[in-house]
Amino acid sequence: MHPYRTHSCAALRAEDAGATARLSGWVHSKRDHGGLLFIDLRDHAGITQIVIPSGSSVMEAAEAVRVESVVTVTGEVVLRDGATRNPNLPTGDIEVRAKEFAVQSAAAVLPFQVAGQEHYPEDLRLKYRYLDLRRDKVRRNMMLRAQVIASLRRRMVEQGFTEFQTPILTASSPEGARDFLVPARMHPGKFYALPQAPQQFKQLAMVAGLDRYFQIAPCFRDEAARADRSPGEFYQLDFEMAFATQEEVFATLEPVMEGVFREFGGGREVSAAPFVRIPYAEAMAVYGSDKPDLRNPLKISDVTEAFAGSGFGLFSKIAADGGEIRAIPAPGAGDRPRGFFDKLNNWARENGAGGLGYIVFEADGGKGPIAKNLEAERVEAIREKTGLKAGDAVFFAAGKGDDVAKFSGLVRTRIATELDLIEKDAFRFCWIVDFPMYELNEETKQIDFSHNPFSMPQGGLEALNTQDPLKIKAYQYDIVCNGIELSSGAIRNHLPEVMIRAFEIAGYPESEVEARFGGMLNAFRYGAPPHGGSAPGVDRMVMLLADEPNIREVILFPLNQQGEDLMMGAPAPVESARLKELSLALDLPKPKPTAKTEPTNAG
Secondary structure (H helix, E strand, O other), X not given: OOOOOOOOOOOOOHHHOOOEEEEEEEEEEEEEEOOEEEEEEEOOOOEEEEEEOOOOOOHHHHHHOOOOOEEEEEEEEEEOOHHHOOOOOOOOOEEXXXXXXXXXXXXXXXXXXXXXXXXOOHHHHHHOHHHHOOOHHHHHHHHHHHHHHHHHHHHHHHOOOEEOOOOOOEOOOOOOOXXXXXXXXXXXOOEEEOOOOOHHHHHHHHHOOOOEEEEEEEEEEEOOXXXXXXXXXEEEEEEEEEOOOHHHHHHHHHHHHHHHHHHHOOOOEEOOOOXXXXXXXXXXXXXXXXXXXXXXXXXXXXXXHHHOOOOOHHHHHHHHOOOEEEEEEEOOHHHOOHHHHHHHHHHHHHOOOOOOOEEEEEOOEEEOHHHHOOOHHHHHHHHHHHOOOOOOEEEEEEEOHHHHHHHHHHHHHHHHHHOOOOOOOEEOEEEEEOOEOEXXXXXXXXXXXXXXXXXXXXXXXHHHHHOOHHHOEEOEEEEEEOOEEEEEEEEEOOOHHHHHHHHHHOOOOHHHHHHHHHHHHHHHOOOOOOEEEEOXXXXXXXXXXXXXXXXXXXXXXXXXXXXXXOOOOEOOOOOHHHHHHOOOOOOOOOOOXXXXXXXXXXX
């Protein structure tokens, strides 16, 4: 017999009754039933109940062992009585009557319980992540992640892609976030950068003629955490294909996404390919976001014309100053109490707006503060524009540019949530296309790349030379699911003269482009195929499939919100000898002075 186990803790069934089995695992829980001791023994596969009768030679050892100790149990598989069978466990028809009981590793007192569904502080869970990973929900998330990655690999290989690994130590690249830098000991004063993405390398693979590349790629970005973004590192399904149009990239990724989400979505609805394409300008106008949640049925309308020169002075002035008034429909909200509207008004103020104006539509016209000061025909024009009827309401966002667009998007989401309009149990995909090539940096007033700097501008070199840069669109696209951006991608700029001009517009002289991207530029001078690709985030995919609101719940050993590894103690100071070896000296910020308090004469 094997020294540790003949079966996993999920393997034994009624037909095994009478056999001798040996199991190893963790003591999940213990229950003393007046002379009978029951132990739930857990391993990677599941749980088996162990029973130790009164008077058993192993009773003393079993009673003494703490939960989460690792033990090996040998005994007879017996059928449970009908009343004691557990239909919720695959092994619920049997139990193992222990004859031998060996403690392989005794557990200390636990910082938190593994069994049960209690909630514990995240920092405590991350400090003892190896214990947290023993908990059923967290473990299931990790297994789901592994299965999703295996499925992604299989689906890409089936489409003729080959997995290659790209370097981790590389050069800095303007990907939109800060690099993690690694000092080069043998080259004092110089640094490697951890890749924000394998962007240049996968393009060079296309130049090399490898045609269809993919990898489950680690990426590193020194940026703040948020619910759908892990600080430090993340993984993506990175792929690139030669001689491909934008539509061919879409046709490659869509069956992968649809297939994975159907495979692991637990029966939830999934958008069928081809996914809807939404131009960036339309997304901002109709949804107030470049990552719209299509489970939300509400659509925003531009009603600036209805307020221009009207009796409602505030919106009339905004319209006259070149601003925009957006209407967000609220079907069925007309019968809501006044408190509903006051609550939304207060919410708007908390989010930096002056308030949230509205009109309630009744059979005899519009009601509410705005309707009182707006001509009846203008109220009717708004009702027609938004497609509403008596019993509905409409809210308004007013302002200029991206500010009003983004705020109207927040209002759209909030109203749909309050009215319970968001579709349940569904994954709704879309592509956002036709991104602007450039944007104006509000701080520097300089032109910056708005997306991936290596994208091909629509219209090529002619567009770069003849058009207003802020009006040039690029062959860039994002794939979005339920309001979460899963991936950015683009048809790449594979022509050196186009790339040099594109970077010149963004303020990079040719000499700097040659210095920073000379490897790729030189490669393009030796014949580069048109190519494009994308890179959907694995962490975000699993987060959606697991229905987790926080991305750290689907990462094996995540950093906390401050970018710290509480378990391993990283980042950590380095001894001075090591810094000297790397030709580094520290210039740390001075600690902020603490406020002094005056002594008091208490008596």
